[in-house]
Amino acid sequence: MNCTNDIKESNIVFDVIKKRRSVRRFDRRPIPKEIMEHILEGARWAPSGANVQPWRFIVVEKREMLEALGNICYYRIFKSRHVNEAGAAVVICADIEAGSATYMLDCAIAGTNMTLMATSLGIGSCWIGAFEEPTVRGMLKIPQKLKIIALIAFGFEVGKASAPPRLPLSKIVHHDTYAGEPDLLSRIVKSGPFSVFGKLLRVLFNKR
Ligand SMILES: Cc1cc2nc3c(=O)[nH]c(=O)nc-3n(C[C@H](O)[C@H](O)[C@H](O)COP(=O)(O)O)c2cc1C
Known part of the structure:
Protein backbone atom coordinates (compact mmCIF):
# COMPACT_ATOMS: atom_id res chain seq x y z
CA MET A 1 0.00 0.00 0.00
CA PHE A 156 -21.68 31.25 -8.47
CA GLU A 157 -18.87 30.74 -10.93
CA VAL A 158 -19.21 31.30 -14.67
CA GLY A 159 -16.83 29.00 -16.59
CA LYS A 160 -13.97 27.40 -14.71
CA ALA A 161 -10.93 29.21 -13.41
CA SER A 162 -7.67 27.42 -14.16
CA ALA A 163 -5.12 26.63 -11.48
CA PRO A 164 -2.00 28.81 -11.49
CA PRO A 165 1.18 26.77 -10.96
CA ARG A 166 2.64 26.12 -7.52
CA LEU A 167 6.29 25.87 -6.57
CA PRO A 168 7.37 22.29 -5.89
CA LEU A 169 7.84 21.21 -2.28
CA SER A 170 11.53 20.70 -3.03
CA LYS A 171 11.86 24.47 -3.52
CA ILE A 172 9.93 25.62 -0.48
CA VAL A 173 10.50 23.03 2.23
CA HIS A 174 13.67 22.69 4.26
CA HIS A 175 14.30 19.92 6.74
CA ASP A 176 15.60 20.73 10.21
CA THR A 177 17.65 23.72 9.08
CA TYR A 178 17.34 26.18 6.23
CA ALA A 179 19.44 24.78 3.43
CA GLY A 180 19.59 27.91 1.28
CA GLU A 181 18.36 28.26 -2.28
CA PRO A 182 19.57 25.57 -4.72
CA ASP A 183 22.39 26.83 -6.88
CA LEU A 184 21.95 27.30 -10.61
CA LEU A 185 23.65 24.00 -11.48
CA SER A 186 21.40 21.90 -9.26
CA ARG A 187 18.34 23.77 -10.54
CA ILE A 188 19.30 22.85 -14.11
CA VAL A 189 19.99 19.28 -13.08
CA LYS A 190 16.65 19.07 -11.25
CA SER A 191 14.39 20.52 -13.92
CA GLY A 192 16.31 20.54 -17.19
CA PRO A 193 17.14 17.73 -19.63
CA PHE A 194 19.68 16.38 -17.13
CA SER A 195 16.98 15.78 -14.51
CA VAL A 196 16.88 12.00 -15.01
CA PHE A 197 20.64 11.86 -14.57
CA GLY A 198 20.29 14.14 -11.53
CA LYS A 199 17.63 11.88 -9.99
CA LEU A 200 19.87 8.86 -10.50
CA LEU A 201 22.75 10.64 -8.77
CA ARG A 202 20.50 11.63 -5.86
CA VAL A 203 19.28 8.05 -5.45
CA LEU A 204 22.87 6.77 -5.59
CA PHE A 205 24.02 9.26 -2.96
CA ASN A 206 20.80 8.96 -0.93
CA LYS A 207 19.97 12.67 -1.23
CA ARG A 208 16.41 14.09 -1.21
C1 LIG B 1 -3.96 38.15 0.44
C2 LIG B 1 -4.42 37.98 -0.99
C3 LIG B 1 -4.73 39.09 -1.75
C4 LIG B 1 -5.21 38.95 -3.05
N1 LIG B 1 -5.61 40.05 -3.75
C5 LIG B 1 -6.23 39.90 -4.94
C6 LIG B 1 -6.80 41.03 -5.59
O1 LIG B 1 -6.72 42.17 -5.13
N2 LIG B 1 -7.45 40.83 -6.75
C7 LIG B 1 -7.58 39.58 -7.30
O2 LIG B 1 -8.23 39.46 -8.34
N3 LIG B 1 -7.01 38.49 -6.73
C8 LIG B 1 -6.36 38.61 -5.55
N4 LIG B 1 -5.84 37.51 -4.90
C9 LIG B 1 -5.92 36.19 -5.52
C10 LIG B 1 -4.54 35.71 -6.02
O3 LIG B 1 -4.22 36.37 -7.21
C11 LIG B 1 -4.58 34.17 -6.20
O4 LIG B 1 -4.81 33.57 -4.96
C12 LIG B 1 -3.32 33.58 -6.82
O5 LIG B 1 -3.13 34.06 -8.12
C13 LIG B 1 -3.36 32.05 -6.86
O6 LIG B 1 -4.50 31.60 -7.58
P1 LIG B 1 -5.58 30.62 -6.90
O7 LIG B 1 -6.19 31.38 -5.74
O8 LIG B 1 -6.60 30.32 -7.97
O9 LIG B 1 -4.86 29.41 -6.44
C14 LIG B 1 -5.33 37.64 -3.62
C15 LIG B 1 -4.98 36.53 -2.84
C16 LIG B 1 -4.54 36.68 -1.55
C17 LIG B 1 -4.23 35.46 -0.72
Missing part, protein backbone atom coordinates in the same frame (compact mmCIF):
# COMPACT_ATOMS: atom_id res chain seq x y z
CA ASN A 2 1.31 3.42 -0.94
CA CYS A 3 0.16 5.47 2.03
CA THR A 4 0.97 8.88 0.54
CA ASN A 5 -0.99 8.18 -2.64
CA ASP A 6 -3.94 6.78 -0.67
CA ILE A 7 -4.08 9.92 1.44
CA LYS A 8 -3.86 12.19 -1.61
CA GLU A 9 -6.63 10.30 -3.41
CA SER A 10 -9.15 10.07 -0.60
CA ASN A 11 -8.65 13.09 1.64
CA ILE A 12 -11.62 15.43 1.53
CA VAL A 13 -9.72 18.35 3.06
CA PHE A 14 -7.01 18.08 0.42
CA ASP A 15 -9.70 17.83 -2.28
CA VAL A 16 -11.29 21.08 -1.14
CA ILE A 17 -7.92 22.83 -0.78
CA LYS A 18 -6.99 21.85 -4.33
CA LYS A 19 -10.41 22.63 -5.76
CA ARG A 20 -10.49 26.20 -4.40
CA ARG A 21 -9.61 28.74 -7.07
CA SER A 22 -9.64 32.49 -7.27
CA VAL A 23 -12.81 32.94 -9.26
CA ARG A 24 -13.14 36.17 -11.24
CA ARG A 25 -16.34 35.50 -13.20
CA PHE A 26 -19.66 35.24 -11.34
CA ASP A 27 -23.26 35.22 -12.58
CA ARG A 28 -24.61 37.86 -10.13
CA ARG A 29 -26.92 35.38 -8.37
CA PRO A 30 -27.27 36.08 -4.63
CA ILE A 31 -25.80 33.56 -2.20
CA PRO A 32 -28.57 31.67 -0.36
CA LYS A 33 -28.81 32.79 3.27
CA GLU A 34 -28.01 29.39 4.79
CA ILE A 35 -24.91 29.00 2.60
CA MET A 36 -23.65 32.45 3.58
CA GLU A 37 -24.23 31.59 7.22
CA HIS A 38 -22.23 28.39 6.84
CA ILE A 39 -19.36 30.31 5.24
CA LEU A 40 -19.38 32.75 8.17
CA GLU A 41 -19.52 29.88 10.65
CA GLY A 42 -16.33 28.61 9.04
CA ALA A 43 -14.70 31.94 9.91
CA ARG A 44 -16.10 31.93 13.44
CA TRP A 45 -14.42 28.60 14.17
CA ALA A 46 -10.98 29.73 13.00
CA PRO A 47 -8.16 29.74 15.55
CA SER A 48 -6.83 33.09 16.76
CA GLY A 49 -3.93 34.19 18.93
CA ALA A 50 -5.02 33.85 22.61
CA ASN A 51 -8.53 33.24 21.23
CA VAL A 52 -9.08 37.01 21.01
CA GLN A 53 -11.16 36.64 17.80
CA PRO A 54 -10.40 40.20 16.65
CA TRP A 55 -12.21 39.73 13.32
CA ARG A 56 -15.33 41.62 12.32
CA PHE A 57 -17.11 40.83 9.07
CA ILE A 58 -19.22 43.14 6.95
CA VAL A 59 -21.33 41.15 4.53
CA VAL A 60 -22.27 43.19 1.47
CA GLU A 61 -25.12 41.74 -0.55
CA LYS A 62 -27.03 44.71 -1.97
CA ARG A 63 -26.51 44.74 -5.73
CA GLU A 64 -25.83 48.50 -5.95
CA MET A 65 -23.26 48.28 -3.15
CA LEU A 66 -21.47 45.36 -4.81
CA GLU A 67 -21.34 47.37 -8.04
CA ALA A 68 -19.92 50.38 -6.19
CA LEU A 69 -17.36 48.22 -4.36
CA GLY A 70 -16.36 46.53 -7.59
CA ASN A 71 -15.35 49.87 -9.05
CA ILE A 72 -12.67 50.30 -6.40
CA CYS A 73 -11.31 46.74 -6.35
CA TYR A 74 -8.56 45.48 -8.61
CA TYR A 75 -6.86 42.45 -10.05
CA ARG A 76 -3.18 43.36 -10.09
CA ILE A 77 -3.32 46.95 -11.40
CA PHE A 78 -6.50 46.48 -13.42
CA LYS A 79 -10.08 47.11 -12.44
CA SER A 80 -11.82 43.80 -12.37
CA ARG A 81 -15.50 42.95 -12.63
CA HIS A 82 -15.51 40.09 -10.13
CA VAL A 83 -16.87 42.07 -7.21
CA ASN A 84 -19.48 43.72 -9.46
CA GLU A 85 -20.67 40.26 -10.51
CA ALA A 86 -20.39 38.58 -7.10
CA GLY A 87 -23.37 37.41 -5.08
CA ALA A 88 -21.79 38.79 -1.91
CA ALA A 89 -18.57 40.28 -0.62
CA VAL A 90 -17.28 39.90 2.91
CA VAL A 91 -15.08 42.71 4.15
CA ILE A 92 -12.74 41.33 6.79
CA CYS A 93 -11.79 43.87 9.44
CA ALA A 94 -9.72 43.56 12.59
CA ASP A 95 -10.63 45.35 15.80
CA ILE A 96 -7.22 46.77 16.68
CA GLU A 97 -8.48 47.63 20.17
CA ALA A 98 -9.33 44.00 20.92
CA GLY A 99 -5.82 43.38 22.24
CA SER A 100 -4.52 40.99 19.62
CA ALA A 101 -0.87 40.90 18.57
CA THR A 102 -1.75 38.61 15.70
CA TYR A 103 -4.84 40.17 14.15
CA MET A 104 -3.48 39.97 10.59
CA LEU A 105 -2.83 36.24 10.91
CA ASP A 106 -6.15 35.65 12.67
CA CYS A 107 -8.09 37.40 9.92
CA ALA A 108 -6.16 35.58 7.20
CA ILE A 109 -7.02 32.23 8.77
CA ALA A 110 -10.69 33.22 9.12
CA GLY A 111 -10.71 34.25 5.46
CA THR A 112 -9.12 30.98 4.43
CA ASN A 113 -11.76 29.05 6.34
CA MET A 114 -14.43 31.02 4.48
CA THR A 115 -12.99 30.33 1.03
CA LEU A 116 -12.60 26.62 1.77
CA MET A 117 -16.10 26.37 3.22
CA ALA A 118 -17.43 28.17 0.13
CA THR A 119 -15.61 25.75 -2.18
CA SER A 120 -17.03 22.78 -0.32
CA LEU A 121 -20.53 24.21 -0.84
CA GLY A 122 -20.06 24.88 -4.56
CA ILE A 123 -19.48 28.62 -4.20
CA GLY A 124 -16.56 30.40 -5.86
CA SER A 125 -14.52 33.03 -4.07
CA CYS A 126 -11.72 35.50 -4.61
CA TRP A 127 -9.57 37.35 -2.11
CA ILE A 128 -9.22 41.06 -2.83
CA GLY A 129 -6.23 42.76 -1.27
CA ALA A 130 -6.07 45.58 -3.81
CA PHE A 131 -8.82 48.07 -3.01
CA GLU A 132 -9.20 51.78 -2.31
CA GLU A 133 -9.20 51.66 1.46
CA PRO A 134 -10.59 55.14 2.30
CA THR A 135 -13.46 54.71 -0.15
CA VAL A 136 -14.39 51.27 1.24
CA ARG A 137 -14.21 52.71 4.77
CA GLY A 138 -16.47 55.64 3.89
CA MET A 139 -18.92 53.60 1.86
CA LEU A 140 -19.42 50.97 4.57
CA LYS A 141 -19.15 53.40 7.51
CA ILE A 142 -16.23 51.48 9.04
CA PRO A 143 -14.81 53.22 12.15
CA GLN A 144 -11.06 53.87 12.53
CA LYS A 145 -10.73 51.26 15.27
CA LEU A 146 -11.33 48.60 12.63
CA LYS A 147 -8.46 47.92 10.24
CA ILE A 148 -9.69 46.70 6.88
CA ILE A 149 -7.66 43.59 6.13
CA ALA A 150 -9.17 42.32 2.88
CA LEU A 151 -12.36 41.62 0.97
CA ILE A 152 -13.52 38.28 -0.32
CA ALA A 153 -15.95 38.09 -3.22
CA PHE A 154 -18.30 35.10 -3.26
CA GLY A 155 -20.57 33.86 -6.01
